[in-house]
Structure formats: C-alpha cells, structure tokens
Amino acid sequence: MPKISNKGKSMPESPIRKLVPFSEIAKNKGIKVYHLNIGQPDIKTPEVALNAIKNIDLEVLEYSHSAGFESYRRKLSAYYQKQGLPINFEDIIITTGGSEALLFAMGCTMDIDDEIIIPEPFYANYNGFSTASGVKVVPVMSGIENGFALPPISAFEKLITPKTKAILICNPSNPTGYLYSKDEIFQLAEIVKKHDLFLIADEVYREFIYDGDVHFSVMNVPGIEQNAIMIDSVSKRYSMCGARIGCIVSKNKEVMGAAMKFAQARLSPPTFAQIASEAAIDTPQSYFDDVITEYKGRRDTLITELNKIEGVMVATPKGAFYCIARLPVKNADHFAQWLLETFEYNGETVMVAPAAGFYSTPNVGLNEIRIAYVLKKENLIKSCVILKEALKVYKD
C-alpha cells in the first residue's frame, strides 16, 4: 500500500475540528449551542453584490485573466487610493481568498526550510500554509498582559538567522483583536529593511477598527516598498466569506512577477465571485457604519460580560472581531469539550476555540480561548452567563 507524504501527515488539524463531533452530540441531545468558535459573521452581504449575481448576463462562464478581471483590479485600486494607500492596479493580483494570497506570498519569498517569524498567538492556518509551502514558522511571543502588543524588536532580532526571509503580521489581529500602532509598524519597517526581509501583512480586517483608532497599512510606509506585501480579502469586509476572493498586493515587481506565475498555473480566480466582489465596492458607507456600530456594540457587550466572570482575563480588542480570554482552568481544550459533552444551562451551552491551536510554541495558551463576537448582543450575553455558570461547577 502506498504511503502518504510526511507533509500530508504533518499538516495541522483545525484547532476546533476535534470539537465538532461533541457539538453534534450536544445538538442531537436537543441542546442549543452558541458558536463563539467561528469567524463566519451573521452580517448580511451587501445587496449590490448579490444583485450583481442575480442579474448576471453571460452565456459562457469563462476563465478570467489569471490576475483577475482588470476592471475589478482598477476599481479595487481606486478603493485603496481613497483610503490613502498608493496602490495601482498593476500592484494587485486577485486570488482565491486571502488563503491563496498567503500561499503565493510564501511561495514567492521562501524556499524549503526557510523561516518566517510570526508574533503568536496567530491565525491557526498560517501553520497549514507554512507546512504546505515547506516553510518553518518561528514564533515570537506576545502576551495578554499588554493586550498582545508588538513584542520588542530585540525579541525579533534574536530569532533572525540566514534562513529568515519574512515577518508575517495580522493587523488587526485574528485571534487577538490587537491593532498595531503606526509606531509599531515603523519598528517592523526598520528591522525588515535592516535585514532585507519581506514584511507580509494580513490586513483582511482593516475596516473593522473601533474607538476612532486608525489602521496603518504596510503599504503606507516610505522606504519599504520592496519589502512590503499586503494580503487582503472580501470575506469579512462585505461578509462574503463564501466568495473566496482576496488579493496579494506589492510594489515589488519581482514578487508580483513570481506571484503571477503561481496565478497562471491555477488559471484564474472564480468568475462569479469576482463579479460580486467588483460590485461590492459600490457598497454605501452607511453599510460599513452600521456594521462597525454593530461590532463595537458586540465587543463592548462581550468584554463587559466577560469581566463580570471571576477569574477571567481579557484584553479589549481594538479591531477585527475576536478576543483571547484567559480562563481560570488548567486546560481550555478539556473545558471546551466538557462544555459540549457534559454541561448545559437551561438547555444551552457554548462552543469556544481553545487558544493553544493559535500558538506555535507547545504548551502555551493552555488556559486561553478565542472568542469570535459574531453573534447578536443578546446571544453574547447569554453565552457569557453560560460560561460563568460553567466555570462555577467545572473541575479541572
């Protein structure tokens, strides 16, 4: 019998996948499960995007250009320019989700066994893309105590070897909700310039910023035009996760030339979803205002309610729609399973994502969970009551 590859074996499992059967069991027992574990927003997709699909007028569903429809790239470039980002349409390749953009970025910048430094906790699938690309993740620890701010640059410098090719950040961050300040981005710019590294910034949550803070993109730092690679996606911006449309953006012609060859090999990004994404750019500002107001309300509700629970520590997220909470338990993995398998409160329970899967360092974050605040406020309140009651009776 043929053997599968070591790569296939070492591909990481989704950190929540092992909990799914327990969630099914709970549901089969008639227990209502509040999903705090997933990043699928309940926000409506803009009508202008859905209407573009309903009114579609084509006879042959053809490939698009491998870089995506030029009309879409031009409109996207105008969108960025309106935000003050100096991005031309030639600097953009449309990808199948931010996921493919990350794979292209890794493929263009790193060879087998090269190293990429990522502040942890980080988006769990970075591990998967790295394994698929044969690249080694080198984590640099950020902590809940200071809200998951950028680790000191000295911590990065200690980790740089001849194999180091890039630093990857998610800004604002999934899973921490941290928003890097302009000063922190400039610190990163310094170090990538000094060591000739790429700075890959996953900015897919850039529109989700609360409290009047301003998002500062790596595309806006003078002097690192050849180092900066931006990853973007329509998934969260327009609540179009199922579109699978993202993009890779860079001023570095060599990077974009190489990315184009990866893009050509897979022919084109999805046509229907590009049409919807292009139309989505006309979404009125009022949509975003409403969405941000809604998320800010959810965040405030969640943080207020979590802080009412004895022994729970949480860093207030400044952006995106996730937070990391430290619980008074030894093993959040076990606690999360127990919530689904054993616990209920008035016939309801919650599903959370144990945070250990968002760390690359072993045995870190064991008492932390990631919460996605993608539920309505009343359900977030109910979820926190359930968590509180659960922690009263849970024994490690």
Added chain:
Amino acid sequence: MPKISNKGKSMPESPIRKLVPFSEIAKNKGIKVYHLNIGQPDIKTPEVALNAIKNIDLEVLEYSHSAGFESYRRKLSAYYQKQGLPINFEDIIITTGGSEALLFAMGCTMDIDDEIIIPEPFYANYNGFSTASGVKVVPVMSGIENGFALPPISAFEKLITPKTKAILICNPSNPTGYLYSKDEIFQLAEIVKKHDLFLIADEVYREFIYDGDVHFSVMNVPGIEQNAIMIDSVSKRYSMCGARIGCIVSKNKEVMGAAMKFAQARLSPPTFAQIASEAAIDTPQSYFDDVITEYKGRRDTLITELNKIEGVMVATPKGAFYCIARLPVKNADHFAQWLLETFEYNGETVMVAPAAGFYSTPNVGLNEIRIAYVLKKENLIKSCVILKEALKVYKD
C-alpha cells in the same frame, strides 16, 4: 532589497504567455487572430447552472464545508455511480478547480524532492504544481508516431527510484487527445501495485470521447483502490471554466484525511460556483449529445484540413479537444511568433501554442504545436488555410 525565492524564480511561465504581446500587436494592427492556443471553449454553459445563480436566495454568502457542500458531494457521487464508478460522497472533496485538486494530490503523496513520473507531452501546468510543491517531474516519452499511446511499462520501470511516489496521467489527454485503453490502465495498475505508488489520473475530459470509445477510469480498477486518486473538474464538462470547481476523489482514507487538512487550511471552495455546479448535474443528456457531436465535427474538420497541408503530421485525437501537430519547421516557437508578428493572410492570422512547453525534456517537440479545437468549424477551416499559406512562405 529582499530577494525572492528560488521556487518563485523557477516557477515555469505559461508556454503561451510570451506570445500574448505579439497577439496584442497583431490585433492593434487590425489583424483578426484565430485563437487555436487556448482551452476556453465557446460552448454555452447549461442554462440550469446559470439559472441557479440568477435565482440565488441567500442573505449571507457563507463559507461552505471545507470538503464542499454535502448536498453537492452526494449528487456528484450519484453522477459518478450512474457512470459505473463506485464513488461515495465521502470519497470526494470539492476543490477550487482541478488545479487545487492536483496540488492537494501532490501535497498528500509527495515530500520535497520526491519524484512523479508523467508521460510527456503533458499539461504544462503540471510543471507549475510540481515546482510549487517542491516535487520533481520525471518525464517518460510518448510519441506522435503511435498517437501518443502509453509508453511501454519497461520505460516506466527504468525511471522508478526510491524517490518515486506517483505516476500521473491525463486521460483523455490534454495536449495529445489520446485516450488510454482499458488494457493500458491495467498495465499502469500493475506497476503502481508492484512498486506501491499512487496513480493520479486527471480525468477532467472524461465526457469528451469520440468514435464510440469508452473512457476507463482509474476508479474502476479492482485492486488499486488504495493507489488511485482521481482529479475532476466542471470546467470543460459544462463549459464552466470560470467556476473554479473541481474535486479530488480517492478510496484511500489516509489520502483523503490529509487532503482534508489542506482543504481546511483554505477554509472552503467558492460558494456561488458550487451552487452552479450542483445545479449543472441536472443538465439534460441532449446538451452533452450536442456538445460531443459539435466537437467530433470540429475534430474531423481540423484533422482533415491539417492533413491537406504538406509536411504536417497529426495524430487523430480520440478525446478531449486538443491535438499535437508536427510542422515542417525547425522551431515552432519562432514560427508561432512570426505568425503573429509578421504574417497575415487576407488580414487574418492564427495563434498556436508551441508544444515544447508541454515537454519536460529539453529540446523535444520543437517542431510541434498544440491546437485546441474550440472554434467553430468554419473558423477551423480558415485557420488551416492560414497555416497552409504561412508554411508556404515561412523560412526557418
């Protein structure tokens, strides 16, 4: 300035990409260019698929299951079973085009520097997927003289090393149009069983078979259930290239478990296109009958016309919609460029794909081109007249 990766540098360019600027120049001069170079059919997408999109009823464009919608996988499994293939829905993971299915197949079966044997000429992007996966392509030569039939098994055996993990075939073949016989598939089955290799079969053209021949799938060979991996796509079957929906199929649970981890890392295949692909399964048989009749007519026209040109040798394709033609020129690459740059016949010319890009062995196929017969018959006739007139005046 940071350097891009060797992987990025060594990603192959599309074999026709360098011709595109010359095609643009020709068009700007007002010359009509017949595109014999691309696999984008002009066949209409089934209405049932497009209507499913026009009538779409959703408020949030959500992720699907990472393996694709279960409803779609179940319907697809029924489609295969009707064709006599013993494929259950659990044996299927929906992918973003056949391209992603090939990447998953390579990722699950091969580590860095492992080897995959592929009869050449082969679909040029296999080189790209191999480079992206860090895998080495080992070509085994098939020849125009016997219509690109399977090379003798002894030729495969000579190439097998401890690094060899898989044999990849395209059946029927892009670019040759060759259809492997049941006997040839059984020969391949023998050798993969003997050496514990995977047999990956790209069967995306399986419905395009002419002359009453029957397609024989690797999923239909008893005894190689653990070796066989099938790649499929809706792109050609329903003229839905822009959907970017394919699938990877195997009975090997370890392979599918590993493929699922690759699938989870990229979250899900595109939702709109899955809805269209699921609906497309209801396409009436008359659609396929018409399409096959049309392609058979095109093939017959093309081969008849090519055979009228002195010095041209062509193997009659049995399936798909490509053929390889040997021309009385030294360098088809140069000839193809000259056709666009210099030649015209009554204000018209043709664009062809030089076949060297479909070989992995250097300096092979230099006098061959690949022709896609995706144009209407009258345009194929005109194209052959242009080729004939061009060859009269062309000087190497």
